[in-house]
Amino acid sequence: MASNNKQALRVSSGLTSDVLKVRDVSTTMEIMNISTGSWLILPTSLASSLTIQTTTIRSFTSTNVSPAPTSFADSNPVFKNADKPINSSYPTENSNETHLDTFDPGSSLRQRRLFKKYDDHSFNIPVHEIINENIITVHNKSAFNSGSMSTIIELDDDKSSIDFQKAPPNWEESYQDFVVHSATPINNKTWENWNGAINISPDAIFEPSTLEELIDIVKLAKENNKTIRCAAQGHTISSLSVTEHYLVVVTNLTQVTMKEHPKYGWTVTAEAADLDEALRKHNPPLALESAVVFNTFRVSGVIATGSHGAKTSSGIMSDQICSMKIVTGSGEVCEFSEDINKSEFNAAKVNLGLLGIIYSVTFRVKPMYNLRMNDLYIPVNEWLKPHIIKNLVESSDGIEILYFPFNGFNQSDPKPLDPNRDLVWVKNWVRTDEPVSFTQQQIQKTHELQAQGLIQQFQFISSILQTPKETPNAIAMTWNALISGGNTSFVYQVPDALHFAASEESLKLDLVEYGFKIDPDFSNVATEFSYIIQSLYEFAAQEKFPVNYLAEFRIIKSSEALLSNNFDHDPEALYCHMDVGTVHGTPGLKEWVQLIGQRLFEKYRAKPHWAKNWELHLNVNHYLSDILSNQIKQFEKVREKYDPDKIFFDNKSLQDIFSRVLGPQKSNGSKKMEINDGTGVPHPLRFFF
Numbered sequence: 001m002a003s004n005n006k007q008a009l010r011v012s013s014g015l016t017s018d019v020l021k022v023r024d025v026s027t028t029m030e031i032m033n034i035s036t037g038s039w040l041i042l043p044t045s046l047a048s049s050l051t052i053q054t055t056t057i058r059s060f061t062s063t064n065v066s067p068a069p070t071s072f073a074d075s076n077p078v079f080k081n082a083d084k085p086i087n088s089s090y091p092t093e094n095s096n097e098t099h100l101d102t103f104d105p106g107s108s109l110r111q112r113r114l115f116k117k118y119d120d121h122s123f124n125i126p127v128h129e130i131i132n133e134n135i136i137t138v139h140n141k142s143a144f145n146s147g148s149m150s151t152i153i154e155l156d157d158d159k160s161s162i163d164f165q166k167a168p169p170n171w172e173e174s175y176q177d178f179v180v181h182s183a184t185p186i187n188n189k190t191w192e193n194w195n196g197a198i199n200i201s202p203d204a205i206f207e208p209s210t211l212e213e214l215i216d217i218v219k220l221a222k223e224n225n226k227t228i229r230c231a232a233q234g235h236t237i238s239s240l241s242v243t244e245h246y247l248v249v250v251t252n253l254t255q256v257t258m259k260e261h262p263k264y265g266w267t268v269t270a271e272a273a274d275l276d277e278a279l280r281k282h283n284p285p286l287a288l289e290s291a292v293v294f295n296t297f298r299v300s301g302v303i304a305t306g307s308h309g310a311k312t313s314s315g316i317m318s319d320q321i322c323s324m325k326i327v328t329g330s331g332e333v334c335e336f337s338e339d340i341n342k343s344e345f346n347a348a349k350v351n352l353g354l355l356g357i358i359y360s361v362t363f364r365v366k367p368m369y370n371l372r373m374n375d376l377y378i379p380v381n382e383w384l385k386p387h388i389i390k391n392l393v394e395s396s397d398g399i400e401i402l403y404f405p406f407n408g409f410n411q412s413d414p415k416p417l418d419p420n421r422d423l424v425w426v427k428n429w430v431r432t433d434e435p436v437s438f439t440q441q442q443i444q445k446t447h448e449l450q451a452q453g454l455i456q457q458f459q460f461i462s463s464i465l466q467t468p469k470e471t472p473n474a475i476a477m478t479w480n481a482l483i484s485g486g487n488t489s490f491v492y493q494v495p496d497a498l499h500f501a502a503s504e505e506s507l508k509l510d511l512v513e514y515g516f517k518i519d520p521d522f523s524n525v526a527t528e529f530s531y532i533i534q535s536l537y538e539f540a541a542q543e544k545f546p547v548n549y550l551a552e553f554r555i556i557k558s559s560e561a562l563l564s565n566n567f568d569h570d571p572e573a574l575y576c577h578m579d580v581g582t583v584h585g586t587p588g589l590k591e592w593v594q595l596i597g598q599r600l601f602e603k604y605r606a607k608p609h610w611a612k613n614w615e616l617h618l619n620v621n622h623y624l625s626d627i628l629s630n631q632i633k634q635f636e637k638v639r640e641k642y643d644p645d646k647i648f649f650d651n652k653s654l655q656d657i658f659s660r661v662l663g664p665q666k667s668n669g670s671k672k673m674e675i676n677d678g679t680g681v682p683h684p685l686r687f688f689f
Helices: 211-223 276-283 299-305 342-348 386-394 440-463 470-483 494-498 521-540 588-604 622-629 629-642 652-662
Strands: 006-011 020-024 031-034 040-045 050-054 064-067 089-091 097-104 109-119 122-125 131-133 134-137 151-155 164-166 204-206 228-231 246-249 254-260 263-272 321-327 335-336 359-366 370-379 400-405 421-434 488-493 509-518 548-559 576-583 673-676 682-687
Touching: 151 254, 211 228, 211 246, 211 321, 211 359, 228 299, 228 359, 254 276, 254 335, 263 276, 276 494, 299 359, 321 342, 335 342, 370 494, 386 400, 386 521, 400 521, 421 470, 440 470, 440 576, 488 494, 509 588, 521 548, 521 576, 576 588, 622 629, 622 652, 629 652
Parallel strands: 064 122, 204 246, 228 246
Antiparallel strands: 006 040, 020 031, 020 050, 050 151, 089 097, 097 109, 109 122, 131 134, 134 151, 254 263, 263 359, 321 335, 321 359, 370 421, 370 488, 400 421, 400 548, 509 576, 548 576, 673 682
């Protein structure tokens, strides 16, 4: 029997021989071609939002169309009951004029319009003319389409030109070729990412809420020769979500399912949902081993870009998953896991949206436990020593080192800017059986106060972007308020400890991150942290203040995910992830990023974070194509298998990086550089700077 949410529609336009194109009225996207009198099966929600477009009314040799004069409709009367055949176009006594007949199926009246021919290849067409308000609307927005003139007839369920009938039994099996499901774009035509740096107007934006919708969107893209990129909450600052065609926003995919698992104990399968509360409310309460700081990030975006938390042994978030399902370029749902195919799984774990739309991800989870979170504020010169950092890492579940630039600024001192007065914020977590220090209500209240403070800080810093010399004083004031309570040590449940900072979407920051392999003695961690501070003071001496928020270091294990920025064949290798945040639009950021990036690229073959501002670097595509060459070749075998038509390969930066590896190698103007990969062995690398 027919589904309750679908209806059968017989196209009854009165045109007996034309092939009709079914389009979405808001986007004019072509859905399918049908013949008049055919059955069209579609959801009720679409019944009033389609157009039928005839394609063979009249052929012309010209594609040059100019708008009709304002008085055109008034000066050219409608001829009813015309004696000429329907759909005919014929010359008038004046060879520079042409008539076109259209047909009103409700009243069986022919409607005639006079089109003025100004020269051999140009016609004036009414831009928008209503023939009969209750029956047909003729738009003629693009009158010449591949040499044919088109009349668009809007369908609405209260117009007599539509004949709604109950679908016959088993119609879904009998009329599969005519089934249109729910690939319906939203009305909004623009999309902006979190920090406002990216604002796009693609052909269509979709917000699916079911797997069926995802599949239909892919099929629609194939039929219309469109490409697809995806987004979640929009926290990706790079161009990964940019497209001119179809943008699929997955935040309405919210299903979460927990199961006992014979191999992993417990697993949770999530679409794009927020997992923490669902896991906490489960019986027994469950938790992820690691998580990103902000709890507003969504699963699919975190996985696709290789994002991570601060738990050392957990690696990136993708290393906590045991399987994932992706709607690939064929519209099929394919599962990836280590048990099915390990090499393909390592490609899928950080796939940058190149394999398809991530539908669901299954994580290994554990029964809820507690972490003691220690926050210490220590002079930089006392703490930033390799053996101290190494000891802390080895005695903790995770660490994070945060630095607010110029936090020791003292306006009354003869030397107000002095790095020797600066403190570093050292945060670490240790598993404990002790009870939690706060109730959920107290934590929620704390986060509300944190959010208010973050907003005030952001507004304060934003207000001085045009007077950058005030930056040190502004940061020092913020820092002093932050540390006013002194060192602290409290116990939290895992998600509350890992999401230690309030998520405040109104903060618009530019973020840059690099991952590099740590030396066995941790000396390069101390060296590079010190250099960050040194470089910021050198810029300050020139009255440049490119970083006005914070710099932070996290240390996590390597990953086998091919495109992750901590990829390594050694599963015990540790990587330092250096992250910098500054208010969006801060002057001088690009210059400073070029300096830091080139240093880390040359010394350690560092890799940037895909979700952050990696495209700020000059000629970064050249660099990444070289250091990722082997991984890209392996990844491409998987990508080509699941998206051979490149429906999802719609990103200019990634296309450039991949083509340099897979296509003809172009090295004109390149120079050879010696790159140290952190092992002490020079590595020949070709790229441009």
